[in-house]
Amino acid sequence: MSVASYFDTMDYAPSNEDDSAARDWLAAHDHRFGHFIGGQFTDPADGFDTFEPATGKVLAQVSRGTSADVGIAIAAARKAQKGWAALSGHERALKLYALARIIQRNARLIAVVEALDNGKPIRETRDIDIPLAARHFYHHAGWAQLQDSQFPNHDPLGVIGQVIPWNFPFLMLSWKIAPALALGNTVVLKPAESTPLTALLFAELAQAAGLPDGVLNIVTGEGETGAFLAGHEGIDKVAFTGSTDVGRKIRAATAGSGKSLTLELGGKSPFIVFEDADLDAAVEGVVDAIWFNQGQVCCAGSRILVQEGIAADFYARLNTRMQGLRVGTSLDKTIDMGAVIDADQRARISGMVDRAVAQGAQLLQADVALPEGGTYYPPTVLCNVPSTAEAASEEIFGPVAVSMTFRTPDEAVLLANHSRYGLSASIWSENINQALDLAASVEAGIVWVNCTNVMDAGVGFGGVKESGFGREGGREGCYDYLRPRAFAKAALRKTVAPAKPKGFALDAVDRTAKLFIGGKQARPDGNHSTSVVGANGQVLGAVGLGNRKDIRNAVEAARAAASWGGKSQHNRAQILFYLGENLSARADEFADRLRDMTGVKADKAKAEVAASIARLFSYGAWADKYEGTVHMPPMRGLALAVPEAIGVAGVICPPEAPLLGFVSAVAPLIATGNRVVAIPSEPHPFSVTDFYQVAETSDLPAGVLNIVTGDPNALGAELAKHNDVNALWAFGSAELARTVEQLSVSNLKRTFTDNGRAWDWNSPDAEGEHFLRHATQVKNIWVPYGA
Ligand code: NAI
Secondary structure: OOHHHHHHHOOOOOOEOOOHHHHHHHHHOOOEEOOEEOOEEOOOOOEEEEEOOOOOOEEEEEEOOOHHHHHHHHHHHHHHHHHHHHOOHHHHHHHHHHHHHHHHHOHHHHHHHHHHHHOOOHHHHHHHHHHHHHHHHHHHHHHHHHHHHHOOOEEEOOEEEEEOOOOOHHHHHHHHHHHHHHOOOEEEEEOOOOOOHHHHHHHHHHHHOOOOOOOEEEOOOOHHHHHHHHHOOOOOEEEEEOOHHHHHHHHHHHOOOOOEEEEEOOOOOEEEEOOOOOHHHHHHHHHHHHHHHHHOOOOOOOEEEEEHHHHHHHHHHHHHHHHOOOEOOOOEOOOOEOOOOOHHHHHHHHHHHHHHHHOOOEEEEOOOOOOOOOOOOOOEEEEOOOOOOHHHHOOOOOOEEEEEEEOOHHHHHHHHHOOOEEOEEEEEOOOHHHHHHHHHHOOOOEEEEOOOOOOOOOOOEOOEEOOEEOOEOHHHHHHOOEEEHHHOOOOEOOOOOOOOOOOOOOOOOOOEEOEEEOOEEEOOOOOOEEEEEOOOOOEEEEEEOOOHHHHHHHHHHHHHOHHHHHOOHHHHHHHHHHHHHHHHHOHHHHHHHHHHHHOOOHHHHHHHHHHHHHHHHHHHHHHOOOOOEEEOOOOOOEEEEEEEEOOEEEEEOOOOOOOHHHHHHHHHHHHOOOEEEEEOOOOOOHHHHHHHHHHHOOOOOOOOEEEOOOOHHHHHHHHHHOOOOOEEEEOOOHHHHHHHHHHHHHOOOEEEEOOOEOOOOOOHHHOOHHHHHHHEEEEEEEEOOOO
């Protein structure tokens, strides 16, 4: 065969990576593994096989973690945590650096074990997964080194339970373990049942690198073992990556426990191609977007949206490229795609494809030879998929993209955002205005301009909507493994039921405060009101008793005020200052009200009003200063980390500090562009209902602040269930925290609760970046930059 004919046919023989070191490693363990707990491997116990997807052959047997195993591992992690956290940042940095180095020294072995266990091409494990994993340890060695200066007044969370999936077993492990350990936490990690081997290999390497016993524990097992871990009371945080369904279960299981939680879940990410795109580059982008790792990527560009005028040309080029892809066994260095994870996954993929075709989708599929024996599925595109088809909205998690066309940029945004997910988006256009305009409009945690599936340890990764919450990587990822010291010791709040009036008598002039919805005072739907009793037992007036319908109206008004998020930060700053000014003009009236309601002395009441005015000014100040970061990852381009508003936020105000508690929660939310539905303190609601007069005179647009009085537990539950509420802050009883966290699973809204612990709202710690971080979600926009 001549060289020219090689170029023509691209037909060449397999070139297999040597797997002898990996096989030797498995043989040295007799192909049977226990768990890694407290620095040692336990004896192999009752377990299950892990297979080689490329051939279907058994690789090894691992143990099935029982609840007792999980408990022992957590105890080991707990025992090690104090000592690990007590090391200096530099000492921990040295350990993480040692982990990075030992990964690099053993990169080939890890890459081969990973390719064998997962079925993905060795080219990817060797060139992407393992180098990026090492980079995670380097990067986080850096955060350990800088911890004291960069994260003052923050402590590690403690013991972290981590559950990871099978699509990037080693990379995902490093994403989870590196930040947790760097910042002084210890870990119990459960790898996915189908890909446990590199986690066990890593345990051995960590031991050799001198990681102290108990700092890292690996318990293998299936979903049940994961559930034991996530539900165990001995851990302080769950960090989960996997399916949205399991993410929901974990949210429900951890509700009210006080555990931190980050969820990195599924996606159905748009890949948007404009007619002015470099089409060949965009075709290559699709190869990376949906055929990298057989499409088993949470941020895969699985929904191709192509501008109508170029669709035929684009599909033709894509088809040509697709036909040239090579599918093969994972150790063959010349392949583009390997096997999918197992037979169940393959059946799931082909079922979804068949159903989409039956519904009218047009099938483009690579006519490639698939190796015998393993679980292979060819590269596939489903064109003109009806938007009602399951394949158009559900995650396929295989090498299958669905494709639709659009005409205008607005239509592209509509289609892109028509998904319950919001993990990533990729935008292809040679017009920078168009690309960046869209980058702002798509609902996603990560946006790639003229690139796709690029990731780095220094750039936060994570989604919005039902793709989960929290970020991994970079500074924002570090905060997810820390807690502010200020609130750690707050005492449990004693909840006091509002005093009941005696009889029907009103001691004051009859005044019933209405609700405040969409900039207007509104009667409660049920026409019920309740009397508010002051500190001296007198009835001060009445407030409406809001119900589900009032919450619905308030949320609708808040949604309609979406333009608040698009206002300039300067504009929002001005309005917050103005709110402060108008409150100050009525300071005496507000102080009297506080005194009447709560019985505090006059000077304390005045101090609460003054603190509230100052806090409004603080958030006015922050409004144009809480900005993003420009990341410079080690690849061409920049990543712009932009904090964005979450959307509509519910706020259950704390019962104490009726004015300052309300301002402390609401001001950071509106300063960052959210719209709020606030439920005032139940025993002392008038400071908030009086505040709407301040709002009305301060140019705050209608719908940005809505107030519904009534039972915070009932109204909190309504807000938690509402699918158009994107975030919910709840300060009240521990039971309230549990309820809102449990019910928030509907749309996986972001919650922020005090777990029934009364924070000191007067403290300077009750304002600032901690609250602003909860009020925003970071969108990382990758843009080309430089040569
Ligand atoms: P999964 O979400 O069930 O598994 C992920 C991890 O969670 C595994 O370690 C598993 O053992 C564990 N797990 C399962 N049930 C659990 C529970 N109740 N409590 C705690 N941990 C539990 O994902 P699976 O079944 O492997 O894949 C199913 C689908 O999920 C895929 O087809 C894909 O659509 C999606 N998926 C998404 C991933 C992502 O990165 N977003 C990763 C893996 C799967």
